[in-house]
Amino acid sequence: xxxxxxxxxxxxxxxxxxxxxxxxxxxxxxxxxxxxxxxxxxxxxxxxxxxxxxxxxxxxxxxxxxxxxxxxxxxxxxxxxxxxxxxxxxxxxxxxxxxxxxxxxxxxxxxxxxxxxxxxxxxxxxxxxxxxxxxxxxxxxxxxxxxxxxxxxxxxxxxxxxx
Amino acid sequence: xxxxxxxxxxxxxxxxxxxxxxxxxxxxxxxxxxxxxxxxxxxxxxxxxxxxxxxxxxxxxxxxxxxxxxxxxxxxxxxxxxxxxxxxxxxxxxxxxxxxxxxxxxxxxxxxxxxxxxxxxxxxxxxxxxxxxxxxxxxxxxxxxxxxxxxxxxxxxxxxxxxxxxxxxxxxxxxxxxxxxxxxxxxxxxxxxxxxxxxxxxxxxxx
Numbered sequence: 096x097x098x099x100x101x102x103x104x105x106x107x108x109x110x111x112x113x114x115x116x117x118x119x120x121x122x123x124x125x126x127x128x129x130x131x132x133x134x135x136x137x138x139x140x141x142x143x144x145x146x147x148x149x150x151x152x153x154x155x156x157x158x159x160x161x162x163x164x165x166x167x168x169x170x171x172x173x174x175x176x177x178x179x180x181x182x183x184x185x186x187x188x189x190x191x192x193x194x195x196x197x198x199x200x201x202x203x204x205x206x207x208x209x210x211x212x213x214x215x216x217x218x219x220x221x222x223x224x225x226x227x228x229x230x231x232x233x234x235x236x237x238x239x240x241x242x243x244x245x246x247x248x249x250x251x252x253x254x255x256x257x258x
Numbered sequence: 259x260x261x262x263x264x265x266x267x268x269x270x271x272x273x274x275x276x277x278x279x280x281x282x283x284x285x286x287x288x289x290x291x292x293x294x295x296x297x298x299x300x301x302x303x304x305x306x307x308x309x310x311x312x313x314x315x316x317x318x319x320x321x322x323x324x325x326x327x328x329x330x331x332x333x334x335x336x337x338x339x340x341x342x343x344x345x346x347x348x349x350x351x352x353x354x355x356x357x358x359x360x361x362x363x364x365x366x367x368x369x370x371x372x373x374x375x376x377x378x379x380x381x382x383x384x385x386x387x388x389x390x391x392x393x394x395x396x397x398x399x400x401x402x403x404x405x406x407x408x409x410x411x412x413x414x415x416x417x418x419x420x421x422x423x424x425x426x427x428x429x430x431x432x433x434x435x436x437x438x439x440x441x442x443x444x445x446x447x448x449x450x451x452x453x454x455x456x457x458x459x460x461x462x463x464x465x
Contacts (some may be wrong), residue, residue, distance in 0.1 A: 101283065101286065104286075104307065105279050105282050105283055108282050109276075109279060109282065112274075112277060112282075113274065116274040117271075120274075131291065133277075133285075134285045134288055135290060135291055135292065137282065137285045137286070138286065138288060138290050139290070139292070141286050142290075159360075159361060159362070161412055162291070162329055163365045163366075165363055166362060166366070166454060167292070167293075167365065167366060167369050167451070168291075168292065168293070169446060169447045169450060186359060197267070198269035198270070200266055200270065201268070201270055201271045202446045204267050204268060205271075209347075210455065212454075212457055213454060214362070214454060214457050214458060217362065222261060223261075223264060223265050223268040224268075225265070233361060234361060234362065235361060235362050235363060235458070236360075236361030236363030236364050236458065237363065237458065244449055246261075250260075250261060250264075253264065
């Protein structure tokens with residue numbers, strides 16, 4: 096490792112890489128695309144690491160950059176994920192995993208989240224990760240009241256999608 | 259289905275393969291694939307190529323005796339100087355957009371503005387440059403045929419009508435081509451940014 100700052104950064108990413116992995120799962124469909132997005136997020140975090148002064152929580156800063164990178168990038172694959180059928184997800188589960196009930200529920204939730212818009216995906220992901228509404232509002236750039244209203248609609252949509 | 263229930267499912271989620279410190283460190287040496295970084299890279303390449311070609315052409319022009327070829331080389335050199343300023347202006351526009359540290363809405367607004375001004379400048383500069391190319395074509399035609407003969411031909415109605423027709427066709431085709439090219443390259447990205455911003459700007463009433 097080149098220097099102290101790089102060491103600190105690598106330690107930070109190492110401790111919080113689950114957050115980046117989850118953003119990649121939300122926004123990219125296949126393994127290679129997820130890896131590319133992971134690398135892009137790490138690069139963008141590294142570029143702004145020196146200017147991070149600790150005004151916000153480290154996870155808020157990470158969410159902000161990771162989600163900005165995921166949303167502002169153009170997906171490489173042309174296939175519209177919204178056309179992906181739930182049966183296809185089930186097929187993939189039975190084909191590739193010995194899925195238990197939890198895994199199947201998670202795949203169904205993932206599929207349902209993919210039917211949402213990119214902004215809605217960012218919001219539900221943070222909510223599922225127990226990020227408080229004021230931090231979600233700060234990360235997205237909307238009011239807390241707006242977050243509450245949108246979250247209600249997202250829950251309605253997910254309920255509908257998941258049956 | 260309540261949020262708590264969804265959180266429970268989410269936490270049972272897909273396990274990930276953690277990346278090692280060495281792999282993470284190697285990622286820092288990679289190149290960014292973001293649209294602004296890619297644009298910056300290509301503009302830097304164009305700028306360096308233009309400067310290189312300009313220097314080579316200048317050295318070549320110095321070895322030429324005075325004549326049509328020397329003047330042609332110098333007029334191309336002048337164009338290359340204009341192009342260098344054009345690339346520098348493009349870089350300035352792109353450098354204004356730094357790494358995404360603001361909230362998502364502000365960042366996307368900034369990205370949309372940066373890309374819009376970049377594309378507007380791109381289109382405008384080509385709208386100016388195409389007539390320059392056309393006039394250069396006329397100049398080379400005059401040099402080729404001899405100035406006196408060229409001016410005589412230029413006085414004829416038939417030639418004037420022909421030139422106006424060719425100029426209109428050239429201008430129409432080049433403008434159409436530039437618009438098509440920009441839409442093909444950046445159209446999807448701009449549409450997507452517009453849609454996301456529209457969604458973010460909607461002030462939803464409480465349900």
